[in-house]
Amino acid sequence: MLAAAIVAFGGPDVFALTEIPEPAGEVIDVTVAGVDDADVHRRRGAYRRPSLPAVLGTDVVGRRRSDGRRVAALLPAGGGYAQVAPARHTVDVPDAVSDEQALAVLEQGLTAWHSLHTLGRAGADDVVVVTAAAGGVGHLAVQLARAAGARVIGLASSPAEHAFLTGLGAHATVDANRPDLGAALGEAPTLVLDGVGGRTFEQVRAALAPFGRIVAYGGAGAVANTVAVDELMTASTGVLGFGLERVLDDEELYRSSAARLFHLAGRGLLTARIGGRYPLSAVGRAHADLESRRVPGKLLIDVHRLRLDAVHGVHLATTSSSSVSPVSVKPRER
Template sequence: MTQTVKAIRIERNGGPEVLQWASVELAAPQEKEVTIRQKAVGLNFIDIYFRNGLYSNPLPHGLGFEAAGIVEAVGSGVTHLKVGDRVAYGQSPLGAYAEARNLPADRVVRIPDGISFEQAAAMMLKGLTCWYLLRQTYRVHEGQTILFHAAAGGVGLYACQWARALGVKLIGTVSSPEKAALAKENGAWEVIDYSHEDVVQRVLELTNGQKVPVVYDGVGKDTWERSLDCLQPRGLMVSFGNASGPVTGVNLATLASKGSLYVTRPVLGAYVPTQEAMQEAADEMFDLVLQGKIKALIGQRFPLDQVAKAHEDLAARRTTGSTVLTLD
């Protein structure tokens, strides 16, 4: 049985003005699918990439990868979920900007009591990004010093908290005194305000000339060279985002000359290929929340039908922490 729901759709790539609040038909869930009545939706920079066309997808399409809600219907072959379950997801097909939607059940995890829908929606993609960065891509350990760009952003603030929980000294880069204070408050060991400080020189000072074994860089083009200059010989450059534009023209000889450096461009999907892996990762994250070691930091909320304003603020770096899109 089909139903009509409201959702954000785009028919062409462009600025926030292409976002349309439209009525769409939602069919009953197919085999191995569930229907989720959504309560909160997460906003992420990757949503902007799909809106403006940096990342391509056949048009027209929806937007968004991260949300939380209640299972409304279950298709055949689904065994780990039932109607009424509180659930969330952070690595799904496009289309989270909707009142309700169908999803492959293997992309959906249960959320425990004590975790709200807004908390889950704010954390699933950004929090699990921190999980794979700090626990899988490069497994940081107590006493290490690392560099994390955009430490007051959505992913960055979770990284500050997670690093503190692990006993890791996180040096975070920020763009203002206010963001520096926020990163420190959430666990950054030290912060560098790149608007008036030399990042490479400050890293050298903070590490007594040793530099760092790993740099986590979600900014992209603007920070690529300085990130490489902050790495120890045989250090790992983890480039996981393009907030300032994509990194292009990577010169392998540069990696050699700067100390036989490693580079990786990871994505969440490669680390949670199965439902079981996704649930295990989410459980580790939610357990830290329930222990009080990590907080879901929601800096701003927008009604889903006003998501254009949310996109504008995110692109202009006027946001801190996570942005949640709310539904009645």
């Protein structure tokens, strides 16, 4: 099978399109794979450094080979940027949900759902602030918070994104670049979902209403925060953290919440924004676009197209780096 593997840690040019053995055991013939922030950090060697060479990619949709069912899968250990991926943490995709929507709703939607509901306990009385509201998680959180009956305020950094969020049902939007974010909110949130961290986290946390809580699920700004417990006691507010792997630890929770998200997506009540589509040979370009924040929405690797190209004899180019040669990659550990 073909895979886009990294043979070194570094920039988007470290990918090479490579012929490697299929993973052992139950597998998925991949149709689309997702490109995520976590993949970028792993590519740089800054987060859960994989042993090299490695195939990154943590979410896929395709056909499970053993029964032909259309499934979505989450692969915390990677393996998604390939024609064939290990069948880990699979969930059935209903007919009413496209491959693209299933991919864009699964990881980001689970993060939004469990941050908002499982940890945040959102209700109709809440004023919910969503930072990074136009991002992959954030724009789904805006829709889910609105569906819960809450008042929703979205933070984003451009007028176009503000219009996008208003179209999704946000009651108000705030420029994420404002130096006085707390005051700019105009009202005290009872619940904040934060995917940015750093200054954003500090300022929106300080703006919380008494008894309010903030759920930190991400750090797009790459600045870590520490929290002083005595400050929490004085303000009478709470800080919670979300990590998707704790959902994956609980198969029943994972399957039931994924099925709920797919149900909403199938009925058109939850719609993910799709950004760019790239062939497997251009994973590096997708990474560059994600890092530059040029292309809003979920970035997809169209693996199926590669398969069609191969069937029709279209030449398969390697990635942009001429310094990286295709290598033979050992099958990944199971």
